[in-house]
Amino acid sequence: MAIDPASPIPKYSQLREILLDLIEGSGLVVDDAIPSERELGTEYGLSRMTVRQTIDQLVAEGKLYRVPGKGTFVARPKIAMALALASFTHDMRQRGFTPGSRDILRRIEPAGGHAARMLDLPPGTRVHHIQRLRTADDEPMAVERSTIPLSFAPDLDTHSLAGRSLYQLLEEEYGVLLDSGEQTIEAAICDPTDAKLLRLPPGSPVLLMQRRSFSNGRCVEVATSSYRGDRYQLQTALDPRR
Numbered sequence: 001m002a003i004d005p006a007s008p009i010p011k012y013s014q015l016r017e018i019l020l021d022l023i024e025g026s027g028l029v030v031d032d033a034i035p036s037e038r039e040l041g042t043e044y045g046l047s048r049m050t051v052r053q054t055i056d057q058l059v060a061e062g063k064l065y066r067v068p069g070k071g072t073f074v075a076r077p078k079i080a081m082a083l084a085l086a087s088f089t090h091d092m093r094q095r096g097f098t099p100g101s102r103d104i105l106r107r108i109e110p111a112g113g114h115a116a117r118m119l120d121l122p123p124g125t126r127v128h129h130i131q132r133l134r135t136a137d138d139e140p141m142a143v144e145r146s147t148i149p150l151s152f153a154p155d156l157d158t159h160s161l162a163g164r165s166l167y168q169l170l171e172e173e174y175g176v177l178l179d180s181g182e183q184t185i186e187a188a189i190c191d192p193t194d195a196k197l198l199r200l201p202p203g204s205p206v207l208l209m210q211r212r213s214f215s216n217g218r219c220v221e222v223a224t225s226s227y228r229g230d231r232y233q234l235q236t237a238l239d240p241r242r
């Protein structure tokens with residue numbers, strides 16, 4: 001492909017198409033270096049500024065990454081998360097990753113006003129509070145904070161969740177099968193504690209998900225999860241609006 005100077009499409013957009021084709025097509029693989037800004041400028045007859053603008057954009061989108069003094073490289077594709085009532089374990093296994101879970105905090109406490117409202121319970125009802133770091137192939141992916149009423153799983157605190165799925169445990173030990181859920185997803189900045197756990201630079205973006213999961217119409221879990229913005233994207237099929 002070449003840049004068409006007569007085209008109404010801005011040159012940086014044309015270069016973007018060329019680079020995307022190189023990154024996502026068959027040209028380059030993950031961690032391959034792309035040509036330098038100077039090489040790209042010479043090859044396509046573009047100013048250094050135009051080339052930089054295009055690359056900056058692809059870096060910001062997580063398609064490329066820079067190593068100071070070394071160059072610019074092809075980033076790993078993000079994990080496309082389906083919008084479904086899936087457990088982290090199931091989701092990661094389906095993609096061929098080995099899921100992991102490390103407890104950050106687990107305790108039983110009275111539900112605060114907000115958690116109680118979300119769980120449809122009177123404030124002060126005892127709940128399990130579980131904070132976990134979720135990993136895929138040992139790489140930190142998300143920090144998840146779940147609140148579960150004791151009534152569903154009285155001795156949940158005695159079960160290890162290391163390498164075990166919470167949803168599977170609820171089903172197998174307590175007969176609680178989650179059958180519906182609701183979730184909001186928003187962009188957020190990772191808080192400093194989570195950034196350390198996720199090995200992200202301070203101020204990194206995350207996808208903040210708030211989920212309520214139900215079994216037979218009763219709310220079993222209220223969860224807040226921070227997923228790495230550089231590793232995740234959301235994917236959904238679109239049905240026509242009727």
Ligand code: GLP
Pocket residue numbers: 086087088089090144146164165166167168209211223224225
């Ligand atoms: C997802 C949800 C969490 C839920 C978790 C259970 O990641 N965002 O709210 O707690 O799945 O995953 P697992 O069954 O692997 O522990």
